[in-house]
Amino acid sequence: MSAVATMLSKSDRLASSSARAVLMLLRARAILVLVLLLILFAAMVPSFLSANNLSILSKHVAISAILAIGMTFVVLSGGIDLSVGSAAGLSGMVAGYVLTRGGVSHSTVVAVMIAFAVCLAIGALNGWLVAKAGVAPFIATLGTLYIARGAALLLSNGKTFPNLGGSVAHGLTAFPAIGQSFLLGLPMPVWIMLVLFGLAAIVAAKTPLGRHVYAVGGNERAARLAGINVPRVKLITYLFSAFCASVVGIIIASQLEAAHPATGESFELNAIAAVVLGGTSLMGGRGSVAGSLIGALVIGVLADGLVMLGVSEFWQIVIKGVVIVLAVAVDQLQSRLQAKFLPYLLRSTTEAGR
Amino acid sequence: MRGQQRYYAATLVLLLCAAGCHRADYSKRLIVILVPSQDNPYFKAEADTAAKRALELGYRVRIDAHDDDAYRQDNLIDGAVASNAAAIILDNAGSDSSISAVRRATRAGIPCFLIDREIAADGIAKAQIIADNNQGARVVAEEFAKAIGRAGGEYAELLGRESDTNAQVRTRGFHSVLDTRPEFKLVSAQAANWSQSEAFQKTETILQGHPKIVGIIAGNDTMALGAVAAIKSAGLKGITITGFDGSPDATGAIRAGELHATTLQPAVVISKLAVDEADRFLKTGSTGRPERQVIPCDLVTRANADEYQDFEKIR
Secondary structure: OHHHHHHHHHHHHHHHHHHHHHHHHHHOHHHHHHHHHHHHHHHHOOOOOOHHHHHHHHHHHHHHHHHHHHHHHHHHOOOOOOOHHHHHHHHHHHHHHHHHOOOOOOOHHHHHHHHHHHHHHHHHHHHHHHHHOOOOHHHHHHHHHHHHHHHHHHHHOOOOEOOOOOOOOOOOOOHHHHHHOEEOOEEHHHHHHHHHHHHHHHHHHHOHHHHHHHHHHHOHHHHHHOOOOHHHHHHHHHHHHHHHHHHHHHHHHHHHOOEOOOOOOOHHHHHHHHHHHOOOOOOOOOOOHHHHHHHHHHHHHHHHHHHHHOOOHHHHHHHHHHHHHHHHHHHHHHHHHHHHHHHHHHHHHHHHHO | OHHHHHHHHHHHHHHHHHHHOOOOOOOOOEEEEEEOOOOOHHHHHHHHHHHHHHHHOOOEEEEEEOOOOHHHHHHHHHHHHHOOOOEEEEOOOOOOOOHHHHHHHHHOOOOEEEEOOOOOOOOOOOEEEEEOHHHHHHHHHHHHHHHHOOOOEEEEEEEOOOOOHHHHHHHHHHHHHHOOOOOEEEEEEEEOOOOHHHHHHHHHHHHHHOOOOOEEEEOOHHHHHHHHHHHHHOOOOOOEEEOOEOOHHHHHHHHOOOOOEEEEOOHHHHHHHHHHHHHHHHHHOOOOOOOEEEEOOEEEOOOOHHHEEOOEEOO
């Protein structure tokens, strides 16, 4: 009798240890893919790991990473924000408008502040539509996607705001520095990304707000019953996402020294892909900001590496699609595995605790 | 479960290898060719010609498309810098929004040779070789007026994307001819953004409001073909339509008698010229030509449509 019990628990432990290994692998999948890609490209493209290219790569990654950091909270709370690409475009256009045509001031600080304000208004609209008006996040932010894009086109009648880097008379000298300068050898956008990442990671892990975001996404009804102000939490996630979009729009306008109304098309999809690759569940409640950063790294490395490798652009699109689909498929696999092995894992933990 | 996971990983690796298996010869110098898209016959001809010429001259090439997105173009130019390209052949994503990227490449020691579209700055690119859009527009507008005849009448115009300099130059060219003739009356000018489907819809709407129009002058061939389709589906006849670009589809429609005329942008000539000048610059330090170069366009009508193929005069 006791021999049977020992045998049973032995097989349980075996199952749990192999399940644990698989789960660990699955959780670390984004890092594994990233390392794999880096090795692959380093082997195939001679200059891939040069300091110059890594600096350029990090600058590109920063753009999708900043959007993904903002998107993470929205997705964690069970929503989605499709408007970030358009909001980024609008942000650049507003900054360009103030810098070149703004009657009151041509100052960089004023331009950036007004761009932030406009994007926060978009975020507030998203938050209000989703949290108060009860519109499904997909639809609400699809609507604001069009509104923001249309507004960006209207601002200039479809034209580009040029010469944002040029004239000293307009006091524009500071504006190009946002996207083009370096600090301690790293491009400025990377620093901006790191600051936002640090902030977001602390909020997610250490503050009540962070826990509320997870709670709302995990089980909204339970969160409400536990006394969490659900609409407020949702509003804050959309505001932060819009703010991140605004930052991206300004960085791009600064890099190009011009603001074009079509900037940011399909950025939202890149951001969502980065979030999903990083292991955040689109159902909400599960995931992390660090994961999204790694997801953005994977997408950035893949995009730049394929270009340097000279892969045809059509293949690039196919490969990107395959990676995203695989990421979600593996995500499902992880959920199922977790559900299946959770009893074993729990038991082995309690046994270990005894 | 594990098998499934392994299967995913294998698929990914296979795909990456399949895409990357054409390993380039890294001992040759690299010319990067950036065009707006590779699914449009004009840009495809442009990119393919440049690539062919560069390969003939002993370079290795890389073609990428920026989809008229200045930010993507910026990233691709960064990529060219990182790959230590010898030169960049660029059909840019916007006359203002491309300046900073071209300047960055030039500062990094990579000369840029612009084709098809100009940028609004001098002295940064080594060459800016474009088709004479103004001359082409005038020639096609003359033909448009000649085909409709002395009686004149109401006509409509389909315009390209407003942010594109070529759209503005072409419409100015059309009007410099047609506005001097009082018998021609513009009743509707709509932007169809170079797109066939948009042109189709806009033309249908125009026909509702102005059933008496005798001609439609379009800023490019795809829009002209959209108009042709709309006229056909409305069952109308005797409306003169002209395009711009000289695409194979358009010359085909001219041969079929559906489209009256177009003007051929010498994409092939321009691409070859740009690569030759890049080669000369890399070998001698000078292109031997002024920065801004304008190549005239050819009028294509039913009489000479057989002489043109894939943006090139073959006879």
